[in-house]
Amino acid sequence: MNFALLADNLTNPALLFFILGIFAVYVKSDLAIPPNSSKFISLYLLFAIGFKGGQELSHETFDAHIVWQMLFGVLISLLIPCYTFFVLRRKLNLYDACAIAAAYGSVSAVTFVTADAFLESQQLSMSGYMVAIMALMESPAIIMGLVLLRIFNRENTDSVDQRKVLTHSFTNGSVLLILGSLVIGFLASAKHAEGIKPFTTDLFKGFLAIFLLDMGITSGKKLKSFFSLGWFPVLFAIFIPILNGCITAMASSLITDNIANRFIFAILAASASYIAVPAAMKISAPKANPGLFIPMALAVTFPVNITLGMPLYFYLVQIT
Numbered sequence: 001m002n003f004a005l006l007a008d009n010l011t012n013p014a015l016l017f018f019i020l021g022i023f024a025v026y027v028k029s030d031l032a033i034p035p036n037s038s039k040f041i042s043l044y045l046l047f048a049i050g051f052k053g054g055q056e057l058s059h060e061t062f063d064a065h066i067v068w069q070m071l072f073g074v075l076i077s078l079l080i081p082c083y084t085f086f087v088l089r090r091k092l093n094l095y096d097a098c099a100i101a102a103a104y105g106s107v108s109a110v111t112f113v114t115a116d117a118f119l120e121s122q123q124l125s126m127s128g129y130m131v132a133i134m135a136l137m138e139s140p141a142i143i144m145g146l147v148l149l150r151i152f153n154r155e156n157t158d159s160v161d162q163r164k165v166l167t168h169s170f171t172n173g174s175v176l177l178i179l180g181s182l183v184i185g186f187l188a189s190a191k192h193a194e195g196i197k198p199f200t201t202d203l204f205k206g207f208l209a210i211f212l213l214d215m216g217i218t219s220g221k222k223l224k225s226f227f228s229l230g231w232f233p234v235l236f237a238i239f240i241p242i243l244n245g246c247i248t249a250m251a252s253s254l255i256t257d258n259i260a261n262r263f264i265f266a267i268l269a270a271s272a273s274y275i276a277v278p279a280a281m282k283i284s285a286p287k288a289n290p291g292l293f294i295p296m297a298l299a300v301t302f303p304v305n306i307t308l309g310m311p312l313y314f315y316l317v318q319i320t
Contacts, residue, residue, distance in 0.1 A: 012121070014114060015306055017209045021216020022223075033214040041211045043177060045113050048200045048207075049131060050178040054185020055193050056128025065256070066129050069265075072255045073133040074140050076269050080244055081105035081144040087240070091232045092292075098149040099281040099288035100233075103297050104240060105141025106273035107134055109178065110215065111305055115267040117208060118310050119260050126260040135179045137268055142280045149285060219299035226295035233292060237272075237300035245270030245309055249316035259317050266313035270305050272297035 024031040033041075060066065081101040088097035112134050119125060185193070193200075227234065248269035252262040274297040281288050 012118075014117065014205070014209045014212050018212040018216040018219075018303065018306070021213045021218075022220040023216075025217055025220025032217060033210065038211070038214045041207050041214070042110075044207055045204075045211060046109055046177045047181045048204050049109075049113050049116060050181025051185035051188075051193075051196075051200050053128045053131025054182040055188070055190075056125075057132065057182065058128070058186045060128055062129075066127075068255050069129070069261065070133055070136060072252070073137045073265065073268065076244075076248060076265070077105050077107070077137040077140040078144050079105075080269065081141050081148065084240060085145075085148050088236070093287075094149065094152055095285045095288040096292055098145045099277070099285050100236075100293045100296065101148065102141050102145030102281065103274065103277040103293050104244070104272045104301075105144060106139075106277050107137045107268045108271035108273055108297070108302065109134070109275070110211070111267060111271035111302060112264070113208060114212070114306050115264060115310060117205060118314075119263065122314070124260040124263075126264045127258065130261055130264045131178065131182050134264075134268060135182070138273065138276055141273075142277060145277075145281070145285075215298065215302070219295070219303070222291075222295040222299050225291060226299060229292060233296050234300060237296040238304055241270040241272065241301045241305060242309060242312070245305070245313045246316060249313045250320045252317070253320050262317040263310075263314050266317065267305065267310065270301075270309050270313065272301045274298040274302075 021031075081104070084104050085097050085101040088100050092100070116126065245266045249262060249266035252265045256262060274294050277297075278290055278294055281290075281293070
């Protein structure tokens with residue numbers, strides 16, 4: 001691995017703001033991002049990445065090559081919950097195993113945004129349709145989690161409206177916003193897009209840094225209680241995402257030779273959802289412990305991916 005690249009990533013301002021957030025919690029600082037501001041920033045990031053992706057997509061020629069990449073993304077989000085479920089069942093109950101498997105099969109939009117910023121630092125850019133692929137990968141894992149729960153639930157005591165859960169997986173706010181922004185960016189003319197470029201491009205990295213500061217504060221508050229749950233969730237949250245990312249980084253060479261796209265596939269496979277999946281699992285698996293799967297995705301997997309994961313996956317897509 002290029003250790004200079006790793007060192008450069010570890011001094012990235014966005015990452016350092018994330019660490020500052022964790023540090024603030026441990027020194028009992030009153031530093032906090034107001035909830036309304038945090039929500040606005042998260043919406044802004046999804047809007048900006050979706051709109052920019054739509055603009056890029058408008059310059060693409062939609063062909064079989066793009067379709068195969070979309071199918072590859074959906075396949076990843078279906079396969080990861082299948083195998084991780086059986087790993088998790090060795091130590092955890094059915095509900096927690098299904099919720100965690102769904103979370104790790106789904107994707108993190110914030111990790112995706114951070115990875116896009118990483119590519120920019122390497123003077124690379126992904127194809128616009130990767131935004132659409134990211135959004136498509138959100139729901140299949142939730143659906144697979146529901147299927148696994150239905151197959152292996154011997155009790156069938158929970159009265160769950162499956163249609164409501166499936167509908168939520170497709171109309172979740174983050175999925176809807178990024179897809180809607182993608183479509184609007186695709187339809188907008190270059191002249192109109194130029195008018196909001198200072199908002200969608202110039203301010204992006206600053207908002208990302210503030211958002212990661214907020215994520216650091218949130219993660220720091222959850223770490224102590226999470227580590228009290230034992231070693232298995234911690235090790236799973238570290239090694240399984242890295243395994244998923246490494247395998248995908250190498251396997252992606254079968255469907256594209258675009259280094260930036262392959263890197264994005266790897267980071268999506270390695271990421272875990274801590275927004276859409278917890279919301280869906282609250283309905284479908286009410287017995288699942290959110291104090292387990294949310295900290296796994298947010299407080300462990302997310303920082304592992306943005307520190308060690310991204311340089312590793314980037315190295316792998318370059319040599320394979």
